[in-house]
Amino acid sequence: MWERNYIYFYYRRDGQLDQKLKPLFKLARDNHFHIVDDPKHANIIVSVGGDGAFLQAVRTTGFRQDCLYTGITESDESGLYCDFDIDNFDTMLHTIQHKALEVRRFPTIDVQVNGETTFQCLNEVSIRSTIIKTMVMDVYIDHIHFETFRGDGLIVATPTGSTGYNKSTRGAVVDPKLSCFQVSEIASLNNNRYRTLGSSFILNKDRTLTLDVVQDGNDYPIIGLDNEAYSIRNIQNLTITLSNSVVKTVKLKHNSYWDRVKRTFL
Template identity: 45%
Template sequence: MTKLSIYFFEPNSKNSEQIMDTLKHTFKDLGYTISKSHETADIIASVGADGAFLQAVRKSNFRNDCLYIGIGLENRHHMYVDFNYHNLQEIREVFKDPHFEIRHYPIIEVKINDHQLNYCLNEFTIRSNLVRTMLMDIYINDFLFEHFNGDGLVISTPTGSTGYNKSLGGAIVDPLVNAMQVTEMGSVNNNSHRTLGRSFLLSRERPLSIVVDTSIEYYPIMSMDNEALTVQNIERIQVRLSDDNIKTIRLDNNTFWHKTQRNFL
């Protein structure tokens, strides 16, 4: 039987050598090989909080042919991190048998102007860098849905719905629902401008297009997950739920709704 390989993603190498050595020895004892490259590893393990997990997925290019896991270092709850360095026994129990139950997390793809595709596991945001609202035309497929006037938009995946989206009053969405959520930031509703004023869900078959009013230079700030994106002269942004996804391990006592309860209730 071929041994599975695991790659440890450690952002900024800020964790102690003792922690990393302990994790590597733990998996070696379980029969895994330690990979030096995320490109060929069967499992990519982030070491840290949710931010480290998001970086691990992004830096490894959202691979759909491997398994992502998160190993936390602090005694607090996370949304993506399933394991904890202080509970190595649970890690040993789960990984002693490589026949895992898999769960799939949807991702969204973003194309700005005609540039290459970018991917998000949490959310894509756009907002003005000026102290004024932005004017944008919002298209669903090729249908002009609304003329938006406001601070910006957040477009989130189901797993990202508990983050920025939730703080704006958006709904929390089960990851089994293949949809992306569009939520407004500070929309203006008066006699001159009308927006829906509520977040809404779009399926994979309904891509979203954002056409920015170029008569004003907004110098928009855009982010994908926990990283800023700098692009000049933004005219059109296309966002859709990707055909791909990432895979993680499904634990009976640590589903998305277990995590939501522990983090918010």
């Protein structure tokens, strides 16, 4: 049986937080966990600092399939990826140690840029104009033309990412048990001459979404991958599919995704 007892802590290194985490490190060691300095040697990766830190931890460590991710916040605040806060770290250790452990499996998406480099995202990929000019993109679903988009950009979100940037553009909040991804518009241009769907739409796990950027002088958009921005020159197209990989996280009993959504937004 695989022993989940090698922990890597992902957090910003500063003196104040280091001091705050010392009791946590001691508690982990007292409970027979080994703290490692290299995430490659860990089978539990713990982020400290909220949802943003969790996304960075997953991305920085390469979307590991052979380990559990979990997040703790620095204070008593809600987090859609973080079940624990710094004051109930012992609860997290107890959860990991016992057979009652439940694991969430969050879908991710694969994003291929210009038919070459592929990136993985847990939250969303966004493509946005960097100049005061609308972007034009031909949108294909399973290689069949769906619409020509004109506006500030598009967001393609996973179910868990549906509560982030996607929600701020009036996209739907999606249950992460659904294997799907969602496309939402950023300030689309709709008039007698130009027309888009004008609402978000959701694609099943076996769909392929292709966004072809029309080369009209707006050829250097910003690509947002989760909470990182990439400026990639000469963007021609993005191909987006649901990944075969998932992110596995520790689940507290009686703390469902919808419980966390309620605490965060209602």
